[in-house]
Amino acid sequence: MKTVVAGAIGECVHVAGVYNFLRLAEQLGWKTIFLGPAVPTEKFLQTAHDVKADMVAVSYRLTPETGERLLAEFAEAADELRAQGVQFAFGGTPPVAERAKALGFFDSVFDGTQSQEEITTFLRGEALTEHGSPIYPQTTIERILWKKPFPLLRHHYGQPSMRATMEGIKRIAEAKALDVISLGIDQDAQENFFHPGKQNPRSTGAGGVPVRSTDDYQKLYCSSRCGNYPLMRTYSGTNDFIRLAEMYHEIIHICWAAVPLFWFNQMDGRGPFDVESSIREHQKLIQWYGDHDVPVELNEPHHWGMRDAPDVVFVVAAYLSAYNARAFGVHDYIAQMMFNSPPGTSDAMDLAKMQACLEICAPLENEDFRIWRQTRTGLLSYPLEDNAARAHLAASIYLQMALKPHIIHIVGHTEAHHAASAEDVIAASLMAQRAITNALHGQPDMLQDPVIQSRKEHLLNQAHTTLQAIQKLGKGKANDPFTDAENLSQAVKTGILDAPHLKNSPFARGAIQTTILNGACEAIRDNGNPLPEEERLAQYL
Numbered sequence: 001m002k003t004v005v006a007g008a009i010g011e012c013v014h015v016a017g018v019y020n021f022l023r024l025a026e027q028l029g030w031k032t033i034f035l036g037p038a039v040p041t042e043k044f045l046q047t048a049h050d051v052k053a054d055m056v057a058v059s060y061r062l063t064p065e066t067g068e069r070l071l072a073e074f075a076e077a078a079d080e081l082r083a084q085g086v087q088f089a090f091g092g093t094p095p096v097a098e099r100a101k102a103l104g105f106f107d108s109v110f111d112g113t114q115s116q117e118e119i120t121t122f123l124r125g126e127a128l129t130e131h132g133s134p135i136y137p138q139t140t141i142e143r144i145l146w147k148k149p150f151p152l153l154r155h156h157y158g159q160p161s162m163r164a165t166m167e168g169i170k171r172i173a174e175a176k177a178l179d180v181i182s183l184g185i186d187q188d189a190q191e192n193f194f195h196p197g198k199q200n201p202r203s204t205g206a207g208g209v210p211v212r213s214t215d216d217y218q219k220l221y222c223s224s225r226c227g228n229y230p231l232m233r234t235y236s237g238t239n240d241f242i243r244l245a246e247m248y249h250e251i252i253h254i255c256w257a258a259v260p261l262f263w264f265n266q267m268d269g270r271g272p273f274d275v276e277s278s279i280r281e282h283q284k285l286i287q288w289y290g291d292h293d294v295p296v297e298l299n300e301p302h303h304w305g306m307r308d309a310p311d312v313v314f315v316v317a318a319y320l321s322a323y324n325a326r327a328f329g330v331h332d333y334i335a336q337m338m339f340n341s342p343p344g345t346s347d348a349m350d351l352a353k354m355q356a357c358l359e360i361c362a363p364l365e366n367e368d369f370r371i372w373r374q375t376r377t378g379l380l381s382y383p384l385e386d387n388a389a390r391a392h393l394a395a396s397i398y399l400q401m402a403l404k405p406h407i408i409h410i411v412g413h414t415e416a417h418h419a420a421s422a423e424d425v426i427a428a429s430l431m432a433q434r435a436i437t438n439a440l441h442g443q444p445d446m447l448q449d450p451v452i453q454s455r456k457e458h459l460l461n462q463a464h465t466t467l468q469a470i471q472k473l474g475k476g477k478a479n480d481p482f483t484d485a486e487n488l489s490q491a492v493k494t495g496i497l498d499a500p501h502l503k504n505s506p507f508a509r510g511a512i513q514t515t516i517l518n519g520a521c522e523a524i525r526d527n528g529n530p531l532p533e534e535e536r537l538a539q540y541l
Contacts, residue, residue, distance in 0.1 A: 007035030158184030160205030168422035173227035184208035238271030290329030305341030307501035340378025346519025352455035376409035401439035
């Protein structure tokens, strides 16, 4: 463990900045010694000598002329420690930092404009570019490992025109707001990219940026090549899956793919395939990404949750997602957990549900199949009023940090009103970063709440019952009931997997009734009492 000694020099009593620097150093494994305000040079150097410090961090935020004289004297007195290999860092206001930099003594000078990544890169002793910026990793897993203990930040972004989207991507990258820009592309780009004759000019830009050529994708990607060089990804599409995947891989270097199992087809009106056919096509797509060593996220559980499916179906969908990802060759699986789905779910029941999702999938992990945690705020949960929406974003992300996510998918606070602009994305990122920093500084372990643990165990028990029903449904007909497309589509058609919003669908029952009971989404009988899976699925067990 390396040791850093820090404080404010001379008569300066402003220590908030240096104290935050030490908090960040602690999170990265440093032993920190805070000397406080107005520390004499002699005390700084004696302490550094006594504790065999690896770094001395000095702050001064008063008059630049006085600061320059004090720092020159400090540098002269500290020459011997520097010769012994001790590093020296300075932090202060931009005018004082400019004088400190001119001395040529300090290994790094911070004036408040540096990003968190720039500071952590210095603390880790990693290489910087000639401009003093970090070398930002350009694959998902490398970036996760490089950025820890901080999660990657992701946000959807796409305006109804190419020009506006390109300009916005550049602003977001230069602001160093996100690690991952998820391109929101319009519906024609998702379904008819390779079929221009089927595109509807009147719907251009509906739902996102109207990309119509590989050159468009190239321009969008090039717009991100500045600032913190964010990774890029986009929707997997609803048709021509493999052709789109090949283009994404080549042009935007897609950092991970999001693939459904049961959705984006005729059942939800977002694709041309029936459920069974779309499952087969999606499994081929999962295998393609696995063969090309691209991480895969199956955005399956929250699609059930947003349609008011009971929590147990949400957990079962999480297991089937991870199971299929491993079965079809994915090496790095991103488990997405959308909170507030349905919106009435309480924080405690959300944590219990997500913990159940992680625990039921954990036995699938091995050295060739790794699970990475991604959390997000519920799409349908944002209030319309701006201040309330901002509070919801921060509170939700603070709660999500209980799961120690590797990735946080920020859902913008403007979601209930309009698609996020670049300025909205940057603002949402700043709010998220503050919530994350607060949590990393010592969040209580909410998962140990007995109520949460009890609910988690109940969900795991119920989920295994549901999985048993799916298994028995395919007995004698499928080699593996959890990957067989016909059996999985039958699990939906017969109502083993069901949601109230699927009523009147030709592909599903839509017969299940659910409600929020004590903050949890439960299947219920006609009289409103909870309906256990053993009873609901008795005919399949």
